[in-house]
Amino acid sequence: MGKTDGSERQVTVGPVDDSGADILHVDMDAFYASVEVLDHPELAGKPLIVGHATGRSVVSSASYEARRFGVRSAMPVSQALRLCPDAITVDPRMERYAELSRQVMQIFRRATPLVEPVSIDEAFLDVSGARKLLGSPSQIAAQVREWVRRETGLPASVGVAGTKFVAKLASGRAKPDGLLVVPVAETLAFLHPLPVGALWGVGPSTQTALNNLGLRTVGDIASAPHQLLEKRLGVSGTRLWQLARGVDVRVVETTRIEKSIGHEETFEFDVTDAAILRRELLRLASRAAARLRQASVVGRTVGLKLRYADFRTISRSRTLPEPTSVGRRIYEEAAALLDEAWSDRGPIRLIGVRVEQLEAAGGQPALWDPDEGWRQTEQALDGIAAKFGSGVLAPASLLGTKPRQVGDSDHFRG
Structure with missing residues (x-):
């Protein structure tokens, strides 16, 4: 793969046989950064970082001028500024990007x-x-x-x-x-010289496993015995072997449901107060639920992510009897997971909520719906938010609290 700073850029010039390349x-x-340059032309040609220049914020996007210094998305802004001290930092504007x-x-x-x-x-x-x-x-x-x-x-x-x-x-x-x-x-001529890390699904651990087998390029994987890859990597080994040989039968899907929707928050300071963690869980669960309803889907599994001050990260999840898009239900399940997972009460750097096993809403309703009241309330809030903006109303426990924007991020996986 080419470097993300564009230094290994490759483009097509002149006529080319594109038959079958549909x-x-x-x-x-650099979408967010490009939008900022669009709206603020004086930033053009300058190293630009989109991210809050406080505490533990991470880089949401960076201009190519900043990338040439090694700045990358998801990198702590503090680290990015050490790599590129002259970079200009601007706060993200998600509504404008959307x-x-x-x-x-x-x-x-x-x-x-x-x-x-x-x-x-x-x-x-x-x-x-x-x-x-x-x-x-x-x-x-x-x-x-x-x-x-x-x-x-x-x-x-x-x-x-x-x-x-x-x-x-x-x-x-x-x-x-x-x-x-x-x-x-x-x-195949395009694929085979690329490093194994260019293949979808090859993270650091898989890359190490492939390198230990002497496989360093996509071409090496294509030439390797299929049985060897399957034995070492299971189903993913088969998939990588197929991709390396140019086999990808997936079609463009116009109706697509994400596999999960979630939000997570990196705190400016490590948190040991359970009340603060619960309040943040409620905020994150409410946002995830609003996204579910907006997409007309419900989720069957609720997950919790905790990252300690020493970067130790744990995840827990539980499956619900009935799928839901009710924020209060998601919050209660996530809070129960917090009670189970956070046994040592160590300082927390990041907390996240996700909803998985998504399916289209509108299935057969349960005979008795314990969340009916909350569901009606949240649907009413959706209507108000659509008309007046998302910040007009919020759960009472969130009123008077300043939304944490240090490292707040959305997650959608398909």
Whole structure:
């Protein structure tokens, strides 16, 4: 893979055989940072960090000028500023990013109805049915980039390939602000020189396991005995072997439910007060529940994440008798998990709540619903928030408390 600072950028120049390369992966470049430059042109060309410049905040996004100093997303802002002391730090503005994300996704749907949003700033497009109207896949990709730039002022990189996996790799190589087409016939030539870490699902531990087997490139994995990978890595070994050989049968899904929705908070100071932790759990559970209702889904499993001051991290979860999108129910389950997991009462650096095993809402209701009152109240709050803004009303225990924004983050996994 190319470096995230764009120093190994690779783009397509001139005509190329894109027949069969019907999958586009469009990725907005340093999205949050690009939005800040769009709204504040004086920041253009300067090292920029999006993140709170206090306490333990983490980098939400960084401009390419900052990335060249080693600044990366999810890095503590304090560390980022040590690497790049001249960087300008700005607070995140999630509502503004969401507004532009909606506009960008609508532009994608102008090219094809087969759009699968992956996150706030990236999506897969299947353009197989758009050829007659808009041209070849590479022409469509160029058109989408032009539309996005002209109508939003933001740069986007696009990878064009025969599969989702290769298209995503290609968009990463094309950054920033580039277009890379991988002809279907050249898929393996593109893949095999890449390091094993380029494959989806290869984290540090898997990479170490692969390196211990003498496998350092994607081509090494493709040449390895399938049985060896399956024996050492189980089902994931089979999947990696298939990806290394260019096999990816996944299609672009226009109706997609995330596997989990959650929020977590990094405190500015380590917390040992149970009341503060419970109050933060309520805030996080309420936000997660609002997201569930917004997406018209319910969750069957509630999870808790705790990170101690020494960075020791534990996770606990429990499955509910009935799936829910009620914040109070999520909170009560998370609070019970806190009582079980936080036995030593050690100082807590981070706390998080997640809801998993999501499914579409609207199934057969239970004969007796103990959460009916809370559900009606929260649905009423949804209506008020939609009309007047999300900060107008909140649970009584949260009134008078300042929302913690040091390291608050959203998590959506698909």
